[in-house]
Structure formats: C-alpha cells, structure tokens
Amino acid sequence: MIKTVIFDMDGVIIDTEPVHNYAFNAHFKQLNIDVSPELYASFIGNSTKNIFERLRVQFNLADDVDTLVETKRNLFNDAFDNKEDLYLLDGVEDLITDLHNNGIQLVLASSSATITINRIFHRFGLHKYFTHIVSGEDFPKSKPHPAIFLKAAELAQTPVENCIVIEDSTNGIMAAKAAGIYCIGYDSFHSKMQDYSLADMVITDFKELSFEKIANMKSQ
Incomplete structure (x- = not known):
C-alpha cells in the first residue's frame, strides 16, 4: 500500500x-x-x-x-x-488536501532552493500539508541522480516500494525510477520537450488521481 x-x-x-x-x-x-x-x-x-x-x-x-x-x-x-497572476496548477490543491486528509504522508522533493520553496509555500499556505521539504541545493548532483528522492523516502521513514513520485520532467522521472520508486508523469500543457516514456503512469489532469486510486496502486 x-x-x-x-x-x-x-x-x-x-x-x-x-x-x-x-x-x-x-x-x-x-x-x-x-x-x-x-x-x-x-x-x-x-x-x-x-x-x-x-x-x-x-x-x-x-x-x-x-x-x-x-x-x-x-x-x-x-x-x-x-507577478500577481501566479496560481497553483489546476486540481493539485484538491489532490493534496484529499491525500493529506486521508493520512497519506506528503513530501516535497524539488530542485529549487529552500528559500524559493519556502517563498512559494508561504504564499499559497502549503506548509501544513507536507511533513518534509527536500531541496536539490543540498545535493552535489541534480536529477536524474536519485539522491533527492532516496532522501525524501528516508525522511518519510517509508520504504521506496510504499512511495510514489509525481514528476513532470524527463530528469525527474529518470531520478524516481533510478531510486526504485513508482512514478506518475504529469504531462500538462506547461510541459515542453519532456519525455514521459519511463513513467509508470502518465496523467494530463490531476482529476485522474485521488486518495483511493493512489493508496491502492501497485508499487515496484
């Protein structure tokens, strides 16, 4: 599970x-x-x-x-x-609150600097949903190296087979798979020149996901 x-x-x-x-x-x-x-x-x-x-x-x-x-x-x-016209992507806050309210642990693993992550999380009130934030600035190698996702799983105290990564980039998907974690590729209209062929599942809308679907997904 x-x-x-x-x-x-x-x-x-x-x-x-x-x-x-x-x-x-x-x-x-x-x-x-x-x-x-x-x-x-x-x-x-x-x-x-x-x-x-x-x-x-x-x-x-x-x-x-x-x-x-x-x-x-x-x-x-x-x-x-x-920039005033900056919003969360359609459907993602609903998914975050659905997962959080049903006891799924949420961890952020972003290549952005901690100061940038906190700036965004503060603006949109996201800190309350996530138990840990992992920044790529803390690692010598960026995605597709798996270190950031392995650290996220370690902090969550969750075996990789009980984790899922949601990513939108070629490098991020490669990193998740190198870490041995099931990866959902988010192919949105914002994505440009990214390869989703290694993802275990590809979505184009967060409405395709829910607590029930994610909790019962088969891991690696």
Missing part, C-alpha cells in the same frame, strides 16, 4: 517556469551568452547551482558559481514578488 507521495514542485504544484525562464534569460543577456531552447530544456529538473556549473564551463564564465546563482535568484525573487 502507498503511504507516502513525493511531489516535485515546479510544473507539478505550480508553474513558476515562466518566472524562472524570465530570470534565466535576463541573466543570460547580462552575461552575453546564447543558450539555445534545446540546451535550456535539458536543464529542467536541475538545481540552479548545477545549471551554472555547466554553463560556467561551456561558456567560460568569469563569475564563480555562487555569484551566478545569487544573481539569478535575485532576478527570480523580484519577478516572483511582482
């Missing part, structure tokens, strides 16, 4: 990708580098630190990684605070 559901955040709970896209591209313009749409799409699911570690080598950037991350984060925070 499934006891813990591990949620990704960006693209699953909320679509902050347009804000991240704005912040990254504003920063790329400052750095005078040309990042192709294909290269940018390959970053989905990675932490900002890992992204800039790659970009610093590829474009021979002078700034250190911490400076690059801080600049991008400030651009994101300014845009986030000024």
Whole structure:
C-alpha cells in the first residue's frame, strides 16, 4: 500500500517556469551568452547551482558559481514578488488536501532552493500539508541522480516500494525510477520537450488521481 507521495514542485504544484525562464534569460543577456531552447530544456529538473556549473564551463564564465546563482535568484525573487497572476496548477490543491486528509504522508522533493520553496509555500499556505521539504541545493548532483528522492523516502521513514513520485520532467522521472520508486508523469500543457516514456503512469489532469486510486496502486 502507498503511504507516502513525493511531489516535485515546479510544473507539478505550480508553474513558476515562466518566472524562472524570465530570470534565466535576463541573466543570460547580462552575461552575453546564447543558450539555445534545446540546451535550456535539458536543464529542467536541475538545481540552479548545477545549471551554472555547466554553463560556467561551456561558456567560460568569469563569475564563480555562487555569484551566478545569487544573481539569478535575485532576478527570480523580484519577478516572483511582482507577478500577481501566479496560481497553483489546476486540481493539485484538491489532490493534496484529499491525500493529506486521508493520512497519506506528503513530501516535497524539488530542485529549487529552500528559500524559493519556502517563498512559494508561504504564499499559497502549503506548509501544513507536507511533513518534509527536500531541496536539490543540498545535493552535489541534480536529477536524474536519485539522491533527492532516496532522501525524501528516508525522511518519510517509508520504504521506496510504499512511495510514489509525481514528476513532470524527463530528469525527474529518470531520478524516481533510478531510486526504485513508482512514478506518475504529469504531462500538462506547461510541459515542453519532456519525455514521459519511463513513467509508470502518465496523467494530463490531476482529476485522474485521488486518495483511493493512489493508496491502492501497485508499487515496484
């Protein structure tokens, strides 16, 4: 029986990708580098630190990684605070409350920085539903490395066979499967150039899920 559901955040709970896209591209313009749409799409699911570690080598950037991350984060925070039309994705809050009210443990495992996660959770009142928050900034390797999901299961004190991951990115799905966890791929209209072929189940609407369906799903 499934006891813990591990949620990704960006693209699953909320679509902050347009804000991240704005912040990254504003920063790329400052750095005078040309990042192709294909290269940018390959970053989905990675932490900002890992992204800039790659970009610093590829474009021979002078700034250190911490400076690059801080600049991008400030651009994101300014845009986030000024963006009024930012909402949770359709149906996800209903699913979260349904699972929470029926005793399913919820854990967040996001590549975003803790400060960004808390900013979003505070804005939308989500802290009360989740027992643990795991940030990708705490791991040397980003998704598709499984470390973040293994840590989420460990904190939840739930064997991986009793967990489910909900993810929207190729890297996130690969990470869940590498961790040995059943993965539901969320293929929404926000998703771009992502591969769901490794997911155990693919949904396009959170109405396809409920406590009853998830609790009785067959794990690995």
